[in-house]
Amino acid sequence: MNLKKELSVAKELAKEAGKVILNLQNTTKVSFKANGEGPVTEADLEADKIIYKGLKKVFQDDQIITEESYLTGTVIPKKGRLWLIDPIDGTSDYIRGGSDFACMIGLIIDGIPRLGVIFQPKTNSLWWGLNARGLSNAQFKTQAQKIAAGSEIIDLNIENKELKNQGPIVAVSKSHPTIFIDFVMHELKATKVIKKGSVGLKIALIAEGKADFYLIGTRKIKLWDTCAPAAILLAAGGVIKTVFGENLEFSNEVSHGVHIYASTRSCEAFVKAPLEAAIAQWKKAKKG
Numbered sequence: 001m002n003l004k005k006e007l008s009v010a011k012e013l014a015k016e017a018g019k020v021i022l023n024l025q026n027t028t029k030v031s032f033k034a035n036g037e038g039p040v041t042e043a044d045l046e047a048d049k050i051i052y053k054g055l056k057k058v059f060q061d062d063q064i065i066t067e068e069s070y071l072t073g074t075v076i077p078k079k080g081r082l083w084l085i086d087p088i089d090g091t092s093d094y095i096r097g098g099s100d101f102a103c104m105i106g107l108i109i110d111g112i113p114r115l116g117v118i119f120q121p122k123t124n125s126l127w128w129g130l131n132a133r134g135l136s137n138a139q140f141k142t143q144a145q146k147i148a149a150g151s152e153i154i155d156l157n158i159e160n161k162e163l164k165n166q167g168p169i170v171a172v173s174k175s176h177p178t179i180f181i182d183f184v185m186h187e188l189k190a191t192k193v194i195k196k197g198s199v200g201l202k203i204a205l206i207a208e209g210k211a212d213f214y215l216i217g218t219r220k221i222k223l224w225d226t227c228a229p230a231a232i233l234l235a236a237g238g239v240i241k242t243v244f245g246e247n248l249e250f251s252n253e254v255s256h257g258v259h260i261y262a263s264t265r266s267c268e269a270f271v272k273a274p275l276e277a278a279i280a281q282w283k284k285a286k287k288g
């Protein structure tokens with residue numbers, strides 16, 4: 001298994017779609033999805049089509065699920081190759097005219113995120129990762145990089161990143177604050193809290209060593225929100241798990257249905273007890 005072609009196609013498509021959404025940012029029409037699933041713009045739909053068509057042209061036999069073309073009830077297979085696409089991650093910040101939005105393309109092979117690309121149009125930055133961990137006879141190397149401002153290359157490796165003794169730097173959603181996050185934040189004793197839009201850009205902060213921990217505040221988070229960032233973070237030597245410490249599942253349903261954290265290894269050990277305490281308190285409060 002050599003993912004060179006997959007990586008090069010995914011990088012080009014993320015950049016192409018990214019440029020289109022950037023051009024449309026101030027003029028695109030906004031509407032709201034059914035069932036409280038949040039806002040969607042014409043730019044989401046445009047980028048979704050570009051990426052879907054581009055992947056289908058080269059990888060005809062692969063399954064592709066995109067946020068905007070997904071049909072309710074589609075079962076996510078346990079085996080085989082599946083692309084998961086989020087044409088705009090951070091649509092809320094995109095609509096506000098901010099810069100915290102990204103195009104994300106991820107590839108799952110037999111249930112594991114193996115390839116991820118995130119492109120942030122406003123800063124012309126691209127993160128990518130190939131995750132061969134746990135594969136015997138892998139024909140590709142585990143590797144992750146950030147290409148900043150279109151050219152400067154930074155290797156992402158947080159395998160041995162120590163947690164500074166004051167406590168973690170924690171990333172949280174700028175657009176979707178939740179009571180669950182407030183509960184956990186109270187226990188974590190963070191030294192710094194970074195509020196940012198886009199799941200991918202927050203996980204990229206960890207892969208770059210700029211944050212230690214990120215907690216997703218909703219159980220409604222979808223596989224296309226986590227696939228590309230997970231491949232990059234795992235390749236960089238970080239972890240992404242459910243708040244119960246289990247590996248993420250990329251099969252069956254499109255929604256993870258559980259709170260998720262992304263972390264460095266040293267921070268994961270540090271937050272285990274406070275996280276468990278917060279979850280216990282949360283459950284008690286919900287019952288009461």
Ligand SMILES: Nc1ncnc2c1ncn2[C@@H]1O[C@H](COP(=O)(O)O)[C@@H](OP(=O)(O)O)[C@H]1O
Pocket residue numbers: 037038067086088089090091092093173174175176177178196197198199217218220221225
């Ligand atoms: N509390 C919440 N409820 C619903 N969706 C949420 C959420 N928190 C995050 N998300 C989803 O996660 C993505 C990024 O959110 P955020 O910018 O807050 O980190 C968004 O996806 P899209 O922007 O792809 O639609 C959003 O739908």
Ligand SMILES: [Mg+2]
Pocket residue numbers: 044067086087088089090091
């Ligand atoms: Mg989206």
